Amino acid sequence: xxxxxxxxxxxxxxxxxxxxxxxxxxxxxxxxxxxxxxxxxxxxxxxxxxxxxxxxxxxxxxxxxxxxxxxxxxxxxxxxxxxxxxxxxxxxxxxxxxxxxxxxxxxxxxxxxxxxxxxxxxxxxxxxxxxxxxxxxxxxxxxxxxxxxxxxxxxxxxxxxxxxxxxxxxxxxxxxxxxxxx
Numbered sequence: 001x002x003x004x005x006x007x008x009x010x011x012x013x014x015x016x017x018x019x020x021x022x023x024x025x026x027x028x029x030x031x032x033x034x035x036x037x038x039x040x041x042x043x044x045x046x047x048x049x050x051x052x053x054x055x056x057x058x059x060x061x062x063x064x065x066x067x068x069x070x071x072x073x074x075x076x077x078x079x080x081x082x083x084x085x086x087x088x089x090x091x092x093x094x095x096x097x098x099x100x101x102x103x104x105x106x107x108x109x110x111x112x113x114x115x116x117x118x119x120x121x122x123x124x125x126x127x128x129x130x131x132x133x134x135x136x137x138x139x140x141x142x143x144x145x146x147x148x149x150x151x152x153x154x155x156x157x158x159x160x161x162x163x164x165x166x167x168x169x170x171x172x173x174x175x176x177x178x179x180x181x182x
Contacts, residue, residue, distance in 0.1 A: 001047070001050055001051045003047055003178065003179075007043045007047065008179065010039060010040050010043050011034065011040055011043060011044060011157075011178065011179055012179060013040075014033055014034040014037045014039075014040030014041075015029055015030065015031060015033060015034050015158070015179075016029075016030040016032075016033040017029065017030070018030050029130065029158055029181065031066065031129050031130075031157065031158075034157075035069065044070075044157065044178065045070075045073055045074065045077060047178065048070070048074050048077075048127075048155070048178075049074065049077045049078065051155075051176070052074070052078060052125055052155075053078060055123070055125065055152060055153070056123055057078060057080050057123050057124065057125050057152065058080055058081065058116070058119045058121075058122045058123050058124065058149075059075070059080055059081045059082065059083050059115075059116060059119075059122055059123075059124045059125070059149070060072075060074050060075040060078065060080060060081075060082055060083070060124070060125045060127055061082075061083040061084070061085055061111070061115075061124050061125070061126050061127070061140065061144055061151075062082065062083075062084055062085065062126075062127050062128065063085050063109070063126070063127070063128040063136055063137065063140050064084065064085060064086045064087050064090070064109065066128060066129035066130075067085070067126075067127050067128035067129065068084055069129075070127050070128075070129065070157065071084075071127045074125075074127065081118070081119075083111065083112075083115045083116065083124070084111075085109050085110070085111050085126075085140045085143060085144075086109065086110055086111075087107070087108070087109060087110075088107075088108040088109065088110055089110075090110070091110050091111070091112055093112050093113070093114070094112065094113045094114075095110040095111060095112055095113060096110065096111055096113050096143060096146050096147055097109065097110040097143075098110075098139035098140070098142050098143050098146070099139065100135035100136060100138060100139040101135055102135065103133075107135075107136070108139075109136060109139050109140055109143065110143070111140075111143045111144070111146075111147055112147075113147060114147075115147055115149070116144075116147060116148060116149040117148075121150070122148070122149035122150065123149070123150050123152050124144050124149045124150065124151050124152060125151075125152055125153055125154075125155060126140055126141055126144060126151055126153070126154040126155065126173070127154075127155045127156070128140075128154075128155075128156055128157075129156065129157045129158065130156055130157065130158045130159070130160065131154075131156040131158075131159045131160065131165045131166055131169065131175070131177065132160045132163050132165050133163055133164065133165045133168075134163075134164065134165025134166065134167075134168045134169045135165075137154055137156075137165065137169050138168060138169055138172065140154075141154055141169065141172055141173045142172065145172075151172075151173045152173075152174070153173060153174040153175070153176055154169055154173050154174070154175050154176070155175075155176045155177075155178075156175075156176070156177045156178070157177075157178050157179065158177065158178070158179050158180075158181055159175075159177030159179070159180050159181065160181050161177075161180045161181060161182050162181075162182055
């Protein structure tokens with residue numbers, strides 16, 4: 001299911017570009033303006049609901065922190081559970097973790113070991129606001145599978161098409177981006 005030309009324009013126009021953030025030469029795609037625009041947020045969430053309503057999901061998992069916004073709203077709309085995937089040290093119970101490489105170093109994400117234990121054969125959608133190099137998303141999809149669930153697809157509001165993140169992630173899961181950015 002693709003966005004209409006009008007809906008795509010509504011979403012693109014609701015995302016603010018911030019030049020030279022967080023460093024010179026970078027154009028940061030600020031989604032806070034999309035979130036505060038009730039029409040744009042409604043268009044996005046309706047689109048995501050319509051895409052995933054027939055996927056027979058049991059959960060939506062959101063990546064810390066902006067994935068929580070879209071993931072929890074979508075989970076509510078679909079009538080399924082929401083599971084947070086957090087940065088190391090933020091979850092209060094026993095966790096499973098996965099490290100991933102950054103440009104200068106390593107980071108780590110975690111999920112509760114029993115995140116999906118309430119259902120048999122959990123089917124999970126992974127969601128976040130943006131995919132760039134894909135390291136965090138790759139680690140998050142691996143975590144979902146490590147704790148006994150099946151990551152059905154990874155969804156992103158925006159994909160930086162000029163980077164290799166989507167291609168790398170497609171090695172382990174289907175990938176959908178609502179808006180591609182060249």
